[in-house]
Amino acid sequence: xxxxxxxxxAQPTGPTxxxxxxxPFTVVRRRRxxxxxxTLWLAPPEGYPFAFRPGQFNMLYVFGVKEVPISISGDPGTxxxxxxxxxxxxxxxxxxxxxxxxxxxxxxxxxxxxxxxEHARGHDxxxxxxxxxxxxxxPAIYSLLRHRPQYGNVVLLYGAxxxxxxxxxxxxxxxRGRFDMEVLVTVDRGDRTxxxxxxxxxxxxxxxxxxxxxxxxxAFICGPEIMMRFTVRxxxxxxxxxxxxxxxxxxxxxxxxxxxxxxxxxPFFICKDGPVFPYQKLATxxxxxxx
Amino acid sequence: MRPDLSAMDTLPPSPGSTVxxxxxxxxxxIATLRQRGYTVVGPTxxxxxxxxxxxxxxxxxxxGYVDEQEAGTYRLRRWEKDTFFAYxxxxxxxxxxxxxxxxxxxxxxxxxxxxxxxxxxxxxxxxAFIGVRSCELAAIRIQDRIFTGGPxxxxxxxxxxxxxxxxxVNCTRAGNTCFCASVGSGPQAEGPxxxxxxxxxxxxxxxxxxxxxxxxxxxxxxxxxTEEERAAAAERVQATARTMRRALxxxxxxxxxxxxxxxxxxEDVATRCLACTNCTLVCPTCFCFSVEDLTDxxxxxxxxxxxxxxxxxxxxxxxxxxxxxxxxxxxxxxxLTHKLAGWVDQFGVLGCVGCGRCxxxxxxxxxxxxxxxxxxxQPPQTxxxxx
Numbered sequence: 001x002x003x004x005x006x007x008x009x010a011q012p013t014g015p016t017x018x019x020x021x022x023x024p025f026t027v028v029r030r031r032r033x034x035x036x037x038x039t040l041w042l043a044p045p046e047g048y049p050f051a052f053r054p055g056q057f058n059m060l061y062v063f064g065v066k067e068v069p070i071s072i073s074g075d076p077g078t079x080x081x082x083x084x085x086x087x088x089x090x091x092x093x094x095x096x097x098x099x100x101x102x103x104x105x106x107x108x109x110x111x112x113x114x115x116x117x118e119h120a121r122g123h124d125x126x127x128x129x130x131x132x133x134x135x136x137x138x139p140a141i142y143s144l145l146r147h148r149p150q151y152g153n154v155v156l157l158y159g160a161x162x163x164x165x166x167x168x169x170x171x172x173x174x175x176r177g178r179f180d181m182e183v184l185v186t187v188d189r190g191d192r193t194x195x196x197x198x199x200x201x202x203x204x205x206x207x208x209x210x211x212x213x214x215x216x217x218x219a220f221i222c223g224p225e226i227m228m229r230f231t232v233r234x235x236x237x238x239x240x241x242x243x244x245x246x247x248x249x250x251x252x253x254x255x256x257x258x259x260x261x262x263x264x265x266x267p268f269f270i271c272k273d274g275p276v277f278p279y280q281k282l283a284t285x286x287x288x289x290x291x
Numbered sequence: 292m293r294p295d296l297s298a299m300d301t302l303p304p305s306p307g308s309t310v311x312x313x314x315x316x317x318x319x320x321i322a323t324l325r326q327r328g329y330t331v332v333g334p335t336x337x338x339x340x341x342x343x344x345x346x347x348x349x350x351x352x353x354x355g356y357v358d359e360q361e362a363g364t365y366r367l368r369r370w371e372k373d374t375f376f377a378y379x380x381x382x383x384x385x386x387x388x389x390x391x392x393x394x395x396x397x398x399x400x401x402x403x404x405x406x407x408x409x410x411x412x413x414x415x416x417x418x419a420f421i422g423v424r425s426c427e428l429a430a431i432r433i434q435d436r437i438f439t440g441g442p443x444x445x446x447x448x449x450x451x452x453x454x455x456x457x458x459x460v461n462c463t464r465a466g467n468t469c470f471c472a473s474v475g476s477g478p479q480a481e482g483p484x485x486x487x488x489x490x491x492x493x494x495x496x497x498x499x500x501x502x503x504x505x506x507x508x509x510x511x512x513x514x515x516x517t518e519e520e521r522a523a524a525a526e527r528v529q530a531t532a533r534t535m536r537r538a539l540x541x542x543x544x545x546x547x548x549x550x551x552x553x554x555x556x557x558e559d560v561a562t563r564c565l566a567c568t569n570c571t572l573v574c575p576t577c578f579c580f581s582v583e584d585l586t587d588x589x590x591x592x593x594x595x596x597x598x599x600x601x602x603x604x605x606x607x608x609x610x611x612x613x614x615x616x617x618x619x620x621x622x623x624x625x626x627l628t629h630k631l632a633g634w635v636d637q638f639g640v641l642g643c644v645g646c647g648r649c650x651x652x653x654x655x656x657x658x659x660x661x662x663x664x665x666x667x668x669q670p671p672q673t674x675x676x677x678x
Contacts (some may be wrong), residue, residue: 017444020397020410021397021408021444022406022408024407048670061584063401063406063586064586064590066585067582089611089612090611102404104404105405203469249609250613251610252609252610257442258442258582259437259445259578260437260582260600261579261600262579262581262608267632267633267637268308268636272442285552289553289621290555290618290620291615291625
């Protein structure tokens with residue numbers, strides 16, 4: 001059966017019933033993951049209900065600085081405190097990674113579409129992540145493992161630039177130790193400590209081929225656009241149906257509600273039609289420069 | 292024989308009826324709206340252009356003015372007739388009232404170790420727009436879909452829109468950059484309006500669009516419009532359509548744009564386009580904005596504003612350290628493709644109403660109708676339409 005595109009996100013509810021006004025969440029834990037990248041756990045005010053679906057994002061506001069869209073990287077089974085893994089790129093993300101437990105941030109969300117786990121049942125699941133792209137996929141991995149018997153083989157292909165930039169390294173090792181999940185890791189450039197695979201993430205496919213049957217596979221991809229383009233090509237070449245390949249896109253959302261126009265991608269608003277899209281919807285746009 | 296305007300009906304004219312009133316009596320209509328608490332906004336002359344601003348009565352209207360528009364040219368002049376609405380649209384669209392160029396969304400204060408967010412009070416303005424043209428009504432219908440069509444509704448737009456009174460005016464003269472007839476948005480006003488006027492030499496012919504419109508007209512000395520007057524009014528509007536010089540061919544427009552995404556013609560436009568953002572600012576349907584977070588000097592309170600922004604600005608797509616659309620070619624392509632193709636997917640209508648503002652106010656004289664015509668001459672490279 002052909003999966004339908006993910007349904008629109010549930011409306012976030014603030015105290016005013018207005019998706020514009022942030023809710024104050026408190027940083028309860030901070031972990032430095034890799035250089036320049038931090039995970040923050042944010043607790044909502046007492047009694048404030050917060051739930052999300054894997055792949056959705058929040059808008060995070062640092063007092064007096066700026067607001068930015070950040071995907072949720074924690075376990076949807078234990079949605080609070082909500083985890084965000086943030087890579088320092090600009091002014092706002094710098095302010096975010098410098099926050100400490102006790103600090104308060106404004107949160108709006110969750111926004112956007114989700115990885116279609118309901119359509120993954122009975123299928124082999126191939127997850128391909130590049131760099132920080134593993135963060136929005138991690139909630140999907142937690143969900144898959146929580147309901148593990150519902151799915152076929154679960155395969156994670158992960159690529160980072162260097163060994164010290166491998167995100168969630170300890171978790172990767174733990175997942176790799178499981179008998180019900182395959183984890184293949186590569187780095188673009190190795191160093192003296194590295195004995196694993198070297199090469200871009202698509203070079204893992206020859207190794208991964210034995211772990212999934214393409215006709216019965218659903219794939220979730222997140223990473224730089226060029227990485228996603230080449231990954232899609234590998235999957236299509238192997239016979240994975242285009243309607244079962246899903247990608248997550250990134251743009252600089254300002255509103256999260258399909259109103260401000262910043263995240264337009266062809267006819268889509270990434271914030272409300274995405275960020276997770278079936279590749280089929282994007283097939284004619286993917287790869288057009290500066291779309 | 293001069294019709295007798297003193298023979299007033301006692302009941303307000305009902306929606307769907309057509310009445311006539313002396314042109315100077317528009318003053319009474321404006322006064323009535325003001326008495327009822329409306330901020331009455333209409334065309335005035337400022338800086339040698341037609342600008343929508345608050346008006347107190349008919350003396351504020353640009354009586355006896357006409358405009359001359361061409362690509363990159365706007366000239367306002369007086370002519371020999373005492374016409375009230377002979378000019379066409381100026382640089383400002385009504386969106387500046389329903390969706391102001393800048394507005395505060397909320398404030399936040401540091402308080403007891405946490406942040407207290409307070410939503411900015413919902414707007415209370417009650418506007419009456421005088422002289423809304425058919426293309427502009429089409430634009431308001433479009434922005435209604437954008438801001439109130441869901442799934443997310445903009446409460447600030449909605450609050451202003453719900454209280455809006457619209458007096459539309461059918462165009463009796465086509466500007467040189469107008470092309471509403473070709474995109475199906477004029478020159479005859481379609482809803483939503485409370486009253487729609489057509490200007491004849493001696494009187495206004497008023498079509499009642501709502502119960503409220505009838506109630507307002509009841510305060511103005513009027514009489515039923517004669518058969519001849521109605522025919523004359525219709526003929527003036529038809530003549531406007533006939534004399535419109537520009538046209539946008541909408542045949543398969545969506546696919547035309549999506550199938551030409553990688554066409555060299557975009558580079559050609561980019562050699563002319565200055566990315567000045569004028570077209571998006573004057574456009575009555577363009578809706579993109581940015582939010583900006585500001586703080587006081589003590590660092591105790593902060594607030595968020597939203598401001599009109601433009602897909603022509605390089606910073607507009609700044610994501611993770613670089614703009615997604617760096618080249619002007621890609622930004623012009625985005626604007627045109629959104630307006631004429633993506634818009635249809637998003638809101639079920641074209642994003643262009645044929646008002647011609649983007650043509651008139653482009654300093655490089657880029658003409659949307661011309662660029663589409665030139666794309667049509669070029670074969671597409673690939674089937675690109677998203678299904």
